[in-house]
Amino acid sequence: MNIQNGPRKAEAIFAATLELLAEHGYERLAIEAVAARSGVNKTTLYRWWPSKDALLAAALRDSGLFAVDIPDTGSLRGDLLAVATQIHRLLTSEHTAPVVTATLTAGPRRPELGDVSRSFFADRMAREKPIFERAAARGELRSGADPVVVMDLLAGAIWFRLLLRGGDTGPNFLEEAVDTVLNGAA
Amino acid sequence: MNIQNGPRKAEAIFAATLELLAEHGYERLAIEAVAARSGVNKTTLYRWWPSKDALLAAALRDSGLFAVDIPDTGSLRGDLLAVATQIHRLLTSEHTAPVVTATLTAGPRRPELGDVSRSFFADRMAREKPIFERAAARGELRSGADPVVVMDLLAGAIWFRLLLRGGDTGPNFLEEAVDTVLNGAA
Numbered sequence: 001m002n003i004q005n006g007p008r009k010a011e012a013i014f015a016a017t018l019e020l021l022a023e024h025g026y027e028r029l030a031i032e033a034v035a036a037r038s039g040v041n042k043t044t045l046y047r048w049w050p051s052k053d054a055l056l057a058a059a060l061r062d063s064g065l066f067a068v069d070i071p072d073t074g075s076l077r078g079d080l081l082a083v084a085t086q087i088h089r090l091l092t093s094e095h096t097a098p099v100v101t102a103t104l105t106a107g108p109r110r111p112e113l114g115d116v117s118r119s120f121f122a123d124r125m126a127r128e129k130p131i132f133e134r135a136a137a138r139g140e141l142r143s144g145a146d147p148v149v150v151m152d153l154l155a156g157a158i159w160f161r162l163l164l165r166g167g168d169t170g171p172n173f174l175e176e177a178v179d180t181v182l183n184g185a186a
Numbered sequence: 187m188n189i190q191n192g193p194r195k196a197e198a199i200f201a202a203t204l205e206l207l208a209e210h211g212y213e214r215l216a217i218e219a220v221a222a223r224s225g226v227n228k229t230t231l232y233r234w235w236p237s238k239d240a241l242l243a244a245a246l247r248d249s250g251l252f253a254v255d256i257p258d259t260g261s262l263r264g265d266l267l268a269v270a271t272q273i274h275r276l277l278t279s280e281h282t283a284p285v286v287t288a289t290l291t292a293g294p295r296r297p298e299l300g301d302v303s304r305s306f307f308a309d310r311m312a313r314e315k316p317i318f319e320r321a322a323a324r325g326e327l328r329s330g331a332d333p334v335v336v337m338d339l340l341a342g343a344i345w346f347r348l349l350l351r352g353g354d355t356g357p358n359f360l361e362e363a364v365d366t367v368l369n370g371a372a
Contacts, residue, residue, distance in 0.1 A: 156342025
């Protein structure tokens with residue numbers, strides 16, 4: 001979390017926001033309840049985040065709950081496997097999975113939530129960029145390969161298997177997904 | 187649609203079900219309203235589908251709205267590009283996108299909907315299997331490559347880009363995704 005861009009109790013505020021989201025869903029998430037649970041004055045919250053969506057975007061992006069460790073294992077395969085394992089953990093852990101579900105199911109007609117999602121994944125991609133820069137420098141990435149497409153394939157496969165297709169998502173699945181993205185199915 | 191496994195007006199019933207789902211959301215989807223719109227007696231509906239979820243599963247799986255043409259272009263690349271284009275169309279067309287969104291956002295605590303989703307994608311995978319059998323016979327598929335993982339990567343990338351990351355999903359994106367799945371990013 002960037003403490004230069006928020007009030008001192010930002011982590012407590014973000015935690016309260018995401019807890020209340022998971023407990024009550026997006027519709028009933030209220031700034032008043034966040035204020036009560038985090039012990040921060042409502043006026044302070046509104047000074048930093050003018051709307052519920054602004055607060056939710058900041059919480060999802062900057063809370064420690066969704067922090068990723070950007071790995072540096074020495075190989076692109078090792079780094080992608082570490083990232084895939086973290087994505088899998090965020091989508092299945094009892095602390096984070098309910099927040100993901102509540103965000104996803106918030107409602108079909110909420111363009112603001114589309115902005116939250118885009119902002120979250122743009123930030124995530126910016127942090128993952130060094131993985132691909134190091135891989136390119138080591139000659140592990142085909143010239144012209146688009147890191148965003150690689151992450152769409154890898155993250156998308158994990159989301160798709162877990163939330164839509166169902167079925168096994170163990171270590172073998174993650175390795176097979178990484179190896180196929182790197183070496184191809186052909 | 188398999189007319190041997192449903193009443194004569196099945197397609198009208200499925201259409202009414204999916205229209206009402208898109209209009210009112212899962213919570214307020216009612217068998218009574220499906221009966222009224224399709225002109226089929228409520229008792230008939232209950233005879234075929236004992237619950238709302240059973241009807242919804244059948245509608246999503248067997249309605250012409252979500253039918254896929256299994257391509258046979260002569261190459262795995264051509265077939266996967268055709269499938270990817272169809273997935274993209276289903277997620278963006280004005281007739282199908284609202285149904286997808288309403289199903290996805292139906293609510294976090296609905297294990298029955300997980301069953302609907304698993305049943306839908308199992309059926310879809312069974313239909314796509316010949317694509318991979320033909321590819322293997324032509325020597326276009328690495329021995330040991332798992333068609334389910336290939337489809338998780340490809341479909342997952344399209345879902346992820348469209349619904350979570352946002353941004354461009356034009357023909358170039360679909361080609362890049364297919365080519366990376368086939369030939370790898372390494």
